[in-house]
Amino acid sequence: MKLEDVARRARVSITTVSRVLNNTAPVKNSTRARVLKAVKELRYHPNLYARTLAGGKNSTLGMVVSNLENPFFLDIFRALESDAHQHGYEVLVANTDYSPRRLVSSIHLMMGRRVSGLAVIVSEMDPSLMRELTGLNQRIIFYDVGRPARNISNIRVSYEKGIQKTVEYLYLMGHRRMAFVGHHTGLTPLLDREKSFIDTMKRYKGEVEYATAADHDGPRGGQLATRQLLESGFRPTAIIVINDFMALGVLKELRESGLRVPADVSVTGYDNIGLSEFTCPPLTTVNIPRVEIGHLAFDALVLQGDETWARGREFRINPELVIRETTGAAPGAR
Amino acid sequence: MKLEDVARRARVSITTVSRVLNNTAPVKNSTRARVLKAVKELRYHPNLYARTLAGGKNSTLGMVVSNLENPFFLDIFRALESDAHQHGYEVLVANTDYSPRRLVSSIHLMMGRRVSGLAVIVSEMDPSLMRELTGLNQRIIFYDVGRPARNISNIRVSYEKGIQKTVEYLYLMGHRRMAFVGHHTGLTPLLDREKSFIDTMKRYKGEVEYATAADHDGPRGGQLATRQLLESGFRPTAIIVINDFMALGVLKELRESGLRVPADVSVTGYDNIGLSEFTCPPLTTVNIPRVEIGHLAFDALVLQGDETWARGREFRINPELVIRETTGAAPGAR
DNA sequence: AGCATCCCTGTAAGCGTTTGCAAGTTGACG
DNA sequence: CGTCAACTTGCAAACGCTTACAGGGATGCT
Numbered sequence: 001m002k003l004e005d006v007a008r009r010a011r012v013s014i015t016t017v018s019r020v021l022n023n024t025a026p027v028k029n030s031t032r033a034r035v036l037k038a039v040k041e042l043r044y045h046p047n048l049y050a051r052t053l054a055g056g057k058n059s060t061l062g063m064v065v066s067n068l069e070n071p072f073f074l075d076i077f078r079a080l081e082s083d084a085h086q087h088g089y090e091v092l093v094a095n096t097d098y099s100p101r102r103l104v105s106s107i108h109l110m111m112g113r114r115v116s117g118l119a120v121i122v123s124e125m126d127p128s129l130m131r132e133l134t135g136l137n138q139r140i141i142f143y144d145v146g147r148p149a150r151n152i153s154n155i156r157v158s159y160e161k162g163i164q165k166t167v168e169y170l171y172l173m174g175h176r177r178m179a180f181v182g183h184h185t186g187l188t189p190l191l192d193r194e195k196s197f198i199d200t201m202k203r204y205k206g207e208v209e210y211a212t213a214a215d216h217d218g219p220r221g222g223q224l225a226t227r228q229l230l231e232s233g234f235r236p237t238a239i240i241v242i243n244d245f246m247a248l249g250v251l252k253e254l255r256e257s258g259l260r261v262p263a264d265v266s267v268t269g270y271d272n273i274g275l276s277e278f279t280c281p282p283l284t285t286v287n288i289p290r291v292e293i294g295h296l297a298f299d300a301l302v303l304q305g306d307e308t309w310a311r312g313r314e315f316r317i318n319p320e321l322v323i324r325e326t327t328g329a330a331p332g333a334r
Numbered sequence: 335m336k337l338e339d340v341a342r343r344a345r346v347s348i349t350t351v352s353r354v355l356n357n358t359a360p361v362k363n364s365t366r367a368r369v370l371k372a373v374k375e376l377r378y379h380p381n382l383y384a385r386t387l388a389g390g391k392n393s394t395l396g397m398v399v400s401n402l403e404n405p406f407f408l409d410i411f412r413a414l415e416s417d418a419h420q421h422g423y424e425v426l427v428a429n430t431d432y433s434p435r436r437l438v439s440s441i442h443l444m445m446g447r448r449v450s451g452l453a454v455i456v457s458e459m460d461p462s463l464m465r466e467l468t469g470l471n472q473r474i475i476f477y478d479v480g481r482p483a484r485n486i487s488n489i490r491v492s493y494e495k496g497i498q499k500t501v502e503y504l505y506l507m508g509h510r511r512m513a514f515v516g517h518h519t520g521l522t523p524l525l526d527r528e529k530s531f532i533d534t535m536k537r538y539k540g541e542v543e544y545a546t547a548a549d550h551d552g553p554r555g556g557q558l559a560t561r562q563l564l565e566s567g568f569r570p571t572a573i574i575v576i577n578d579f580m581a582l583g584v585l586k587e588l589r590e591s592g593l594r595v596p597a598d599v600s601v602t603g604y605d606n607i608g609l610s611e612f613t614c615p616p617l618t619t620v621n622i623p624r625v626e627i628g629h630l631a632f633d634a635l636v637l638q639g640d641e642t643w644a645r646g647r648e649f650r651i652n653p654e655l656v657i658r659e660t661t662g663a664a665p666g667a668r
Numbered sequence: 669a670g671c672a673t674c675c676c677t678g679t680a681a682g683c684g685t686t687t688g689c690a691a692g693t694t695g696a697c698g
Numbered sequence: 699c700g701t702c703a704a705c706t707t708g709c710a711a712a713c714g715c716t717t718a719c720a721g722g723g724a725t726g727c728t
Contacts (some may be wrong), residue, residue, distance in 0.1 A: 001471075002714055013678045018716060025717095028676060047390075048446040049383045050714035053683050057490055069412075074403060081429070090443065093427060109424065112382040130546070131378055137335075218610045248612045255614060278553045278582045280589060280614035336684055352686060359687095362706060384684035387713045613709045 001044050010038040015025075021046060042329050047190030060090040061301060062110035064103065066122040068095045068246045071104065071273040072290060076121055076143075079294020080200050087153060087302060089116075098217070100126045117301025120146065121293075125187045141300045143293065144189050148312035153300045155293055155315045159270075160196040161318035162286035163240065166268050167200045169321060170238045175266060176334025177209045179236035181225045181250055183217040193242055212238065215246075236329040237265060244269035244276045244285055251279055251326070262328035272322055281325035288319055344372040354604060357379060363628075386448070393426040395635055396444035396452040398437065402429045404579045405607040406624060410455055410477075413628020421636060422448075427487050431520050432551070434460040445472065448588045451635025454480065455583075457523045475634045477627065478523050482646035487634045487655055489649045496528040496620035496653035497574065500602050501534045503655060504572045508667025509600060511543045513570035515584055517551040527576055545570065549580075556583025564591055571664040578603035578610040578619055581632050585613055585660070596662035606656055615659035621655055 007014040012031060019025045020035045027035075038044075052058050056303055061084055065073040081091045092113065094106035105127050110118050121143040133140060134149045143155045144285060180197040184190045194212055197287060201210045213229040215221035226249065229236070239254075241247040247269035251261060259265050261281065269285035276283040296315055338349040344351065346365060353359045354369045361369075372378075386392050395418055400408040415425045426447065438460050444452050455477040467474060468483045478488045506510060514531040518524045528546055535544045547563040549555035550555035556575060560583065563570070573588075575581040581603035585595060593599050595615060603610055603619035610617040630649055 004714080014681095014715080015678060016676085019677090022716080025677090026675070031676080043402075043470060045445040045715085047387070047448060047714055049448065050683090051446075051716075052683090053387055053713090054380070054715040056683065056716085068402075069408060071403070078403075078429075086354060093414075108379060109382075111379040112385075114381060114508065136377060164704080219609065223612075248609070252612050253399045254612070269514070275553065275582070275609075278557075278586050280585070285434045338684080348685080349687080349708060349710095350706085353707090356686080359707095360705070381684050384713090385686075387683090387715090388685035388687085390686085465703065525703080 001042060002047065003044075006035065006038045006042055006044050009042060010035045015056065022109070058114050058116050059088055060092055060113065060115050061298075062094070062113065062115035062118045063093050064096060064106045064110065064120045064122060065298075066096050066098045068093065070217060070243065071275060072243065072245065072271045073121060073158045075273065075290035076119075076297070079291040080119060080297050081294075083295055083298035084302075087298075090300065095295045096122055096124065098122075098124050098187060100124045104129055104247070105178070107133070117141070119143070119297045119301065121297075123184065124187045125189075133190075139301050141297050148314050150312060152312045152316065154312070155296055155317065157288055157317045157319055159319070160199075161195050162270060162288075163193070163196045164200050164322070165319075165321045166240055166286060167197070167204075168328065169323070170240075170266060170268070170330075171204065171208070173238075173266070173328065174310075174330035175238040175247070176207060176330065177234070177236045178238045178240060179210060179229050179234065180212040180240050180242070181222060181246060182212065182214045182242040183221055183225075183246060185214045190242070197240060217243070218245060219249035220247030223253040224249070226250045226253040230308075238327070239265060239267050241269050242266065244271045244273045244283060247285070247326075248275065248279060249282055251283075261326050262333055266327040266330070268327060270319075277324070279326070284327040285322050286319045286322045287322050289317060293317070335376060336381065336529065337378075340369065340372045340376055341379050343376060344369045364624045380381060391443065392448050392450050393422055394426055394447065394449050396426050396428070396447065396449035397631075398428045398430060398440045398452070398454045400430050400432050400446065400456040400458065402427065404551060404577065405609060406579065406605045407455060408579060409607065409624035410453075410628045410631070413625040414453060414631050415628075417632035418552070418636075419458070419628055421632075423636065426633050430456055430458065432456075432458050432521060433572050434463075436465055436607045441467070451475070453477070453631040453635065455631075457579075458521045459523075473635050477631075478661050482648050484646060485649065486646045488646070489630055489634075490620055491651045491653055493653070494533075496604060496622075496655070497527070497530045498534050499653075499655045500620060501538075502530070503657070504574075504600060504602070504661065504664075505538065505542070507662065508664035509572040510541060510664065511568070511570045512572045512574060513544060513563050513568065514546040514574050514576070515556060515563070515580060516546065516548045516576040517555055517559075517580060519548045524576070531574060540580070543568075551577070551584070552579055553583035556580030557587040558583070560584045560587035569639055572601060573601050575601065575603050578605045578607045578617060581617055581619070581660075582609065582613060585617075595660050598665055600661040600664070602661060604653075611658070613660070618661040619624075619656050620653045623651060627651070 003014040003017050009015045017035050020027050022325045032160055056276045096102040101123050117139045119141050141153045148154050153162045169324040182194045206277045213225040241250050254261055254265055269283045272285045272287035276285050337351050341351045351369050351651035354361050354366045418425045430436040433594040437458050443614045451473045453475050457478055472550045475487045482488050516528050547559040549559040575584050588595055588599055595601055603617045606619045610619050
């Protein structure tokens with residue numbers, strides 16, 4: 001089913017059909033009607049591949065994320081997609097499951113699709129990939145990884161600041177034994193988060209004890225990491241979780257171990273995903289404005305005039321502590 | 335950056351480059367090396383549009399879902415995608431937010447992309463869309479909507495059976511005042527679910543009272559619907575929620591109203607999404623094998639020989655009750 | 669009637685790949 | 699050293715669409 005078939009049936013040239021389909025030049029009303037009729041009768045749909053190839057334009061954006069299951073990423077995607085649709089763009093998503101190999105292949109796939117902009121919202125990185133991407137003729141925006149360049153912009157959230165605020169707050173509440181639950185510590189950005197925690201802990205040297213544990217991203221991972229923590233014998237009065245998604249599982253494990261939250265143990269998450277309001281009790285967390293990040297990504301990829309983006313920008317976002325009900329005074333604190 | 339550029343740099347014809355890139359014919363080792371070197375140096379990535387157009391093959395599948403935020407859909411997607419990758423396919427997702435208009439445009443987009451198979455996992459439908467899709471030269475598999483045809487297969491879960499099992503169980507536990515919380519009652523398949531509930535209720539006519547409420551899909555929707563229910567003055571001892579995702583909010587609203595689960599009110603969900611184990615208490619629900627559905631979809635779209643699929647099949651799946659801790663004896667039941 | 673104008677429509681040249689066919693090279697063998 | 703098969707490589711025609719350019723019919727004006 002191609003343009004030619006429609007053209008034949010409508011007794012016009014394929015050019016005319018193309019024109020009515022794209023509204024790209026005036027066509028006599030009677031002709032237009034005939035064409036439209038043929039299109040409908042034949043259930044014709046223009047071949048997007050041919051169209052893109054011929055037209056030279058491409059109105060799709062690509063987005064690569066680490067874990068679509070984690071609502072954090074999905075929220076960014078939705079914000080980006082919403083902007084995109086408003087401007088006639090489509091968004092293609094790819095999921096890497098935190099695997100650098102899949103990151104590379106996903107990005108290559110996107111390049112093959114000649115997306116007109118690429119948002120890479122991941123925590124893993126491949127050493128040679130950055131080199132390959134830098135200076136390319138392709139607009140890219142990174143979150144959490146990567147460095148700015150002519151064609152690359154970055155969105156940065158100071159994870160550390162969020163951790164500091166959290167720890168300070170917990171310290172003031174009397175907590176002196178804290179633990180950090182993370183995931184994928186093999187990946188630099190994720191290990192850095194753990195380091196942020198440790199560095200902050202060191203500032204209270206002598207006053208606080210701490211431990212860390214890790215498992216995969218997700219509720220189950222949070223649960224397993226917590227179990228591991230508890231089995232190690234360390235008894236934290238506060239657990240700082242790398243993100244809300246894992247915190248769901250931390251809460252469950254605590255509950256099942258007979259530990260009350262926050263009476264016995266305080267818990268904090270990170271991201272402030274929608275679900276964090278629905279945990280029991282509602283989760284204290286650090287807000288990362290995912291919608292804003294999505295919009296930022298779109299702006300950087302599409303809106304910014306070619307002059308501005310010519311020099312990659314760096315956007316900084318400050319996280320804010322959101323105190324809900326999983327945190328309270330440390331047990332025994334005066 | 336095109337084949338020609340690579341060819342020039344490697345001092346060969348574009349045909350040769352194409353051949354080494356696709357391993358589609360023997361190429362002298364020295365030549366191959368030269369080509370590969372040029373490819374790397376130029377950071378060349380084949381244009382997928384041109385490739386698909388010329389090659390006539392397309393190894394992408396399309397998937398359209400109602401609400402990616404609801405883990406139910408995401409689980410199916412992941413299962414499908416996993417199979418797809420194993421067989422060298424890609425999967426493109428589109429989200430409709432339960433809007434028939436977006437369903438139509440998403441499907442048209444997929445047809446434009448000439449996907450080699452299309453999975454439509456939605457609850458909304460457009461009257462003329464079915465007609466348009468039937469008999470098309472395009473493999474399609476529907477879940478929840480649509481009817482089989484030459485090119486269309488269907489996956490069906492008897493929602494009603496799940497509801498019946500749930501209600502029977504609750505009835506045995508002494509519950510006599512039940513409520514149903516749903517969403518998007520404007521859409522037939524979703525209204526049917528409510529009807530399943532009502533019909534089941536009617537079988538206990540005289541013995542039970544019931545009510546229904548609805549809001550949008552998601553925890554917040556569940557919360558709002560529950561609030562509305564409670565404000566109506568009706569005091570159910572059991573709430574049957576259309577899906578687990580909404581049940582998250584139902585639990586929260588109950589908790590905030592000072593109602594204990596399951597002591598005062600029992601709650602059941604539907605789908606058995608991963609999160610349902612992490613609610614507090616863990617959610618009694620009805621299992622729908624999402625992974626199986628994803629695999630089924632892939633098989634129907636890709637694996638089934640052209641003979642088999644020539645006559646659209648219908649797959650039936652039976653849901654199973656999974657009893658966890660949000661359900662118990664009705665208050666005051668002997 | 670002659671001619672410039674405006675509309676509408678068609679012709680044909682790409683867009684970047686794949687691929688059937690044919691030509692050129694190489695090497696083994698007699 | 700000639701012959702032929704086996705390897706390699708290149709040429710050119712699609713793939714389905716967009717678009718610059720040109721052509722043809724009305725229309726309006728002189």
